[in-house]
Amino acid sequence: MFNQQGVSAFDDVLTANRERPHEFAHADLTGRAARGLAVVTCMDSRIDPLGLLGLKAGDAKILRNAGARVTDDVQRTLVLAVYVLGVNRVLVMPHTDCGMTKVTDSDVHDLTAKRGVDTRSLEFHTVPDQVAALRRDLLRMRASPFLPADLPIGGAIYDVRTGVVIPVEP
Numbered sequence: 001m002f003n004q005q006g007v008s009a010f011d012d013v014l015t016a017n018r019e020r021p022h023e024f025a026h027a028d029l030t031g032r033a034a035r036g037l038a039v040v041t042c043m044d045s046r047i048d049p050l051g052l053l054g055l056k057a058g059d060a061k062i063l064r065n066a067g068a069r070v071t072d073d074v075q076r077t078l079v080l081a082v083y084v085l086g087v088n089r090v091l092v093m094p095h096t097d098c099g100m101t102k103v104t105d106s107d108v109h110d111l112t113a114k115r116g117v118d119t120r121s122l123e124f125h126t127v128p129d130q131v132a133a134l135r136r137d138l139l140r141m142r143a144s145p146f147l148p149a150d151l152p153i154g155g156a157i158y159d160v161r162t163g164v165v166i167p168v169e170p
Helices: 011-018 072-084 105-113 130-142
Strands: 037-042 060-065 089-093 153-158 165-168
Touching: 037 072, 060 072, 072 130, 089 130, 130 153, 130 165
Parallel strands: 037 060, 037 089, 089 153
Antiparallel strands: 153 165
């Protein structure tokens, strides 16, 4: 965690945290989703899922990964969110200009191999056709034996250039 000069790679964020405790206003929140919503979205730093959906801290469970894909781990987390944390609806929301649409799994394996890392045991869930991948993920969730059959599941694509959320029909 520390470099040779004894400086942590995280000093900037830890210092910023120490300077703002007086601003902390979420101690009264519980772990439940106050508005019953879970959002599966991308890890892209241009996305502020709470802000763009008119939500505030405590309103929703936010699950983020590369490409906003519904992986086994996302399914596991949604089961917990639904049965333990008050989630009663799920929105899957990838975005335009996503890096996962610009590479293939093979590309990623090749890039890492050039650095001496063998990633062939990993599946990166790259997205050659974003709408098709979203529809496939929605279908996977709807067919899941682990989620309630009547759980509302929606899909939309967030446009990072306009801030508009565009619903995608299954």
